[in-house]
């Protein structure tokens with residue numbers, strides 16, 4: 001099958017006066033890990049809920065595994081894995097009982113024991129849900145999302161609230177699932193997470209895609225140039241944006257006739273690029289003054 005996993009054209013969603021999604025386009029290929037990155041309120045969750053078929057859209061075209069989620073039936077649902085936050089399973093059930101129970105909803109589920117091992121909960125399989133830690137609970141949520149052996153897994157902010165070690169373990173789990181052939185779409189507002197996991201990512205701001213591509217390519221395309229900073233004779237901080245920092249430094253060295261106070265050369269990180277794209281960077285701090 002050559003068709004893409006997800007095709008979205010001109011997606012729109014309005015909540016009263018609020019335009020949550022404002023003409024969003026996305027193409028997600030089969031087999032890739034795709035990150036939807038954006039600040040709070042950018043429209044990520046709304047988009048994912050529409051892809052899941054859990055929210056109606058106001059406009060645009062959406063195809064997920066070749067079907068419109070708004071009208072797709074049960075067979076389609078079993079091919080799309082959804083990870084709910086704190087799936088409402090009875091706290092008295094054990095991990096094994098819960099996974100086995102959810103497996104019965106699907107026509108061709110994975111082996112529950114294998115899925116429990118995949119998410120790293122083998123040691124906990126006889127434990128009741130109420131005794132799991134937050135991170136273990138999220139792993140169980142992922143187990144329930146993949147027990148039906150989905151072709152596509154949709155994760156909305158899967159690692160919010162994780163400590164750094166738990167986050168890294170979770171990334172390993174996503175890579176394992178990806179290696180096993182599952183297409184994965186995840187939303188995050190952690191740039192580090194998008195960079196670590198995503199083959200490609202879309203930066204979303206105000207309901208639109210403002211940049212899209214491989215993380216390294218995004219950085220390269222948007223993050224050329226350097227900023228030279230120093231402190232002037234009157235004590236005021238100065239900066240200059242330049243494609244030729246060496247020349248700028250040489251000019252400064254000549255002007256100061258020696259050491260340039262507080263000299264610093266920085267290149268934009270993906271974070272700078274991201275903050276600029278999403279309009280979160282204070283204009284006053286980004287405006288680069290030309291050196292005189």
Ligand SMILES: Nc1ncnc2c1ncn2[C@@H]1O[C@H](COP(=O)(O)OP(=O)(O)OP(=O)(O)O)[C@@H](O)[C@H]1O
Nearest residue numbers: 015018020038039040041042043044045046047189
């Ligand atoms: N059920 C709703 N009713 C009204 N407004 C909503 C609803 N859900 C979301 N919104 C608004 O729509 C906009 C987009 O919200 P959405 O949750 O999709 O963004 P997000 O990118 O997922 O943000 P976050 O990272 O905070 O989860 C926001 O302004 C939000 O307040």
